[in-house]
Amino acid sequence: MKVAIGSKNPTKIEAVKQAFGLLLGQEDVEYIAVATESGVSEQPMDDETSLEGARNRAQKALDLTKSDYAVGLEGGQSRVGDNWYTGTAACVINAKGEEGSGFSPRVMTPTTAQQHIAEGKNLSDAISASHGIRDIGKKEGLSGLVTKGVITRVSSSREATVAALAVLL
Numbered sequence: 001m002k003v004a005i006g007s008k009n010p011t012k013i014e015a016v017k018q019a020f021g022l023l024l025g026q027e028d029v030e031y032i033a034v035a036t037e038s039g040v041s042e043q044p045m046d047d048e049t050s051l052e053g054a055r056n057r058a059q060k061a062l063d064l065t066k067s068d069y070a071v072g073l074e075g076g077q078s079r080v081g082d083n084w085y086t087g088t089a090a091c092v093i094n095a096k097g098e099e100g101s102g103f104s105p106r107v108m109t110p111t112t113a114q115q116h117i118a119e120g121k122n123l124s125d126a127i128s129a130s131h132g133i134r135d136i137g138k139k140e141g142l143s144g145l146v147t148k149g150v151i152t153r154v155s156s157s158r159e160a161t162v163a164a165l166a167v168l169l
Helices: 010-024 047-065 111-118 123-131 141-146 153-166
Strands: 002-005 030-033 069-080 083-094 099-103
Touching: 002 010, 002 047, 010 030, 010 069, 010 153, 047 069, 047 083, 047 099, 069 153, 083 111, 083 141, 083 153, 099 153, 111 123, 123 141, 141 153
Parallel strands: 002 030, 002 069
Antiparallel strands: 069 083, 083 099
């Protein structure tokens, strides 16, 4: 079985491997990571845009690799009341064109980072400015920072991928 991942980000690759391993086992799986563009803004600010970005990444990965499954993951913000929350949307498309989608747990974006995002920065730049951590999206993610490693970028992206893949099985 071939699984394409619409990203070269190591946290996303690991999350997809774990998700497929949990649901389908890990025997005879070839994972192919390909760089794809989301086709949406650098910092999605609602669930619809995050899911659209994930779907675009999955479709592009499928088109490039002709895999059995393709996965797209897109981090984004969503607003509830006066607060912003950070999470990940996942989209899995199989070779028949069937699609599943899911979302990760969300954590509230710290107020200091929310201020930087309101000024037009993406989440990674906002965390760099507010907390002094560079490239957080390739590390533990905001969820890892806020939860002290209990929920990480890998674990939250894995859960979103499990939710997306499960409906196709």
